[in-house]
Amino acid sequence: MIGAGAAGLAAARALADAGRSVAVLEARERIGGRCWTRRLPGVAAPVELGAEFIHGRPRATLDLMARVGVPGVDSSETQRLLDRGRLREVDAFDAAQKAMSRPPSRDVSFAEFLARKKLPALTKRLATMMVQGFDAADPRLVSARDIAAEWSEAFETAEMRPQGGYRPLLDFLAQGLDVRLGSPVREIRWRRGEVEVNGLRASKAIVTLPLGVLQAGSVRFSPHLRKEEPLTALASGPVIRVAMAFREPFWEKRFGDVAFFHAPQSPFPTMWTPLPMRVPLLTAWAGGPKASAMTGSSRRDLVDLALRSVRTVFGRDPKITAALVQDWAADPFARGGYSYVKVGGERARRALARPIDRTLYFAGEATNTEGEAGTVGGALQTGLRAAEECL
Ligand SMILES: Cc1cc2nc3c(=O)[nH]c(=O)nc-3n(C[C@H](O)[C@H](O)[C@H](O)COP(=O)(O)OP(=O)(O)OC[C@H]3O[C@@H](n4cnc5c(N)ncnc54)[C@H](O)[C@@H]3O)c2cc1C
Numbered sequence: 001m002i003g004a005g006a007a008g009l010a011a012a013r014a015l016a017d018a019g020r021s022v023a024v025l026e027a028r029e030r031i032g033g034r035c036w037t038r039r040l041p042g043v044a045a046p047v048e049l050g051a052e053f054i055h056g057r058p059r060a061t062l063d064l065m066a067r068v069g070v071p072g073v074d075s076s077e078t079q080r081l082l083d084r085g086r087l088r089e090v091d092a093f094d095a096a097q098k099a100m101s102r103p104p105s106r107d108v109s110f111a112e113f114l115a116r117k118k119l120p121a122l123t124k125r126l127a128t129m130m131v132q133g134f135d136a137a138d139p140r141l142v143s144a145r146d147i148a149a150e151w152s153e154a155f156e157t158a159e160m161r162p163q164g165g166y167r168p169l170l171d172f173l174a175q176g177l178d179v180r181l182g183s184p185v186r187e188i189r190w191r192r193g194e195v196e197v198n199g200l201r202a203s204k205a206i207v208t209l210p211l212g213v214l215q216a217g218s219v220r221f222s223p224h225l226r227k228e229e230p231l232t233a234l235a236s237g238p239v240i241r242v243a244m245a246f247r248e249p250f251w252e253k254r255f256g257d258v259a260f261f262h263a264p265q266s267p268f269p270t271m272w273t274p275l276p277m278r279v280p281l282l283t284a285w286a287g288g289p290k291a292s293a294m295t296g297s298s299r300r301d302l303v304d305l306a307l308r309s310v311r312t313v314f315g316r317d318p319k320i321t322a323a324l325v326q327d328w329a330a331d332p333f334a335r336g337g338y339s340y341v342k343v344g345g346e347r348a349r350r351a352l353a354r355p356i357d358r359t360l361y362f363a364g365e366a367t368n369t370e371g372e373a374g375t376v377g378g379a380l381q382t383g384l385r386a387a388e389e390c391l
Pocket residue numbers: 002003004005006007008025026027028031032033034035049050051052053054055183184185186208209210213219239241328332333334336337338363364365366373374375376377379
């Protein structure tokens with residue numbers, strides 16, 4: 001198994017439970033990959049630097065939560081948008097769905113589709129903000145058909161969070177597995193029925209490397225992996241998040257229970273609170289082109305830009321007590337936040353997922369073909385699927 005994220009751990013757990021011997025090679029010194037639950041002093045809630053919410057009702061996530069005994073916490077979705085100096089109430093989820101209600105029969109980019117549509121300017125603005133923030137996508141590249149399919153269902157159910165964060169779920173999967181941390185894979189040598197990686201030999205391997213890592217070519221396949229088509233038809237969307245702790249949740253006094261604050265003109269266009277948990281934590285979020293523009297900046301610069309966004313939204317300059325920053329596109333073992341489909345790439349996920357010679361199997365969020373790509377639930381599902389294929 002290559003990678004100890006949600007997909008790799010789900011697959012390894014399923015194989016181990018079926019009595020197979022599995023070793024998991026993980027580059028980092030921790031498990032979880034793009035799920036990374038941290039803590040901040042003075043904040044009595046988990047601080048997620050990767051996945052935080054449960055989108056929809058993904059079977060694999062809900063089953064795992066039930067096994068571990070972790071309940072879901074309904075999260076609030078009230079939103080305000082900074083518009084001509086005022087924070088007005090909006091519903092970006094609803095606007096996004098309206099904008100994409102009648103998808104094009106021939107695929108075009110999201111930007112082109114929206115430009116052709118007659119819609120109020122605010123609806124277009126919110127939908128564009130969603131495609132960049134929620135999907136981490138470049139509106140000029142992303143498939144309008146894929147976004148329409150995703151959004152037709154994505155906002156039908158209230159978002160939840162796993163109580164205590166994602167960490168306990170992944171710890172549960174990893175229990176008793178042979179996970180070798182600090183083991184970056186640089187080359188995968190294979191032929192039918194045999195794989196050699198980092199001095200280990202096996203009859204099969206499941207590759208759960210993130211899309212961005214596969215695209216970067218930092219892991220060599222010998223012989224070459226013939227997956228150029230799907231790899232160019234998908235993109236790995238950049239995301240930067242900054243978790244900021246304050247002395248008090250200063251926004252509550254003025255605005256009450258608001259979950260999301262949007263200021264599309266800011267470097268970090270969206271900020272959110274951990275409601276219903278009342279703790280002094282704000283998450284600043286940038287995805288898509290906004291994140292591309294900042295990726296690779298120093299931690300200090302990113303915190304400054306996040307604070308500038310706080311100033312823009314709230315018109316004040318509160319002191320932060322601590323901050324955590326994660327720039328996923330700059331992370332060599334992620335090279336992006338999560339995947340999206342480019343115009344015309346409808347079949348790419350299936351092609352990426354296709355096993356080779358009953359020897360190499362592929363899992364990971366980008367290979368999900370059940371409409372759950374880009375999520376933890378989707379990654380878990382692909383791990384279970386790949387384990388089944390192997391068995
Ligand atoms: C900021 C952010 C917010 C998100 N929010 C949500 C959310 O709210 N809800 C949701 O459902 N999903 C969310 N997601 C998406 C979700 O986190 C991912 O879809 C999911 O965790 C991906 O799991 P994976 O196993 O496919 O990949 P990963 O978790 O990336 O696992 C791949 C593993 O491979 C390892 N690896 C990489 N290169 C090598 C190498 N050369 N050798 C060995 N190991 C290697 C990595 O370190 C990693 O551990 C978010 C993602 C990000 C980045």
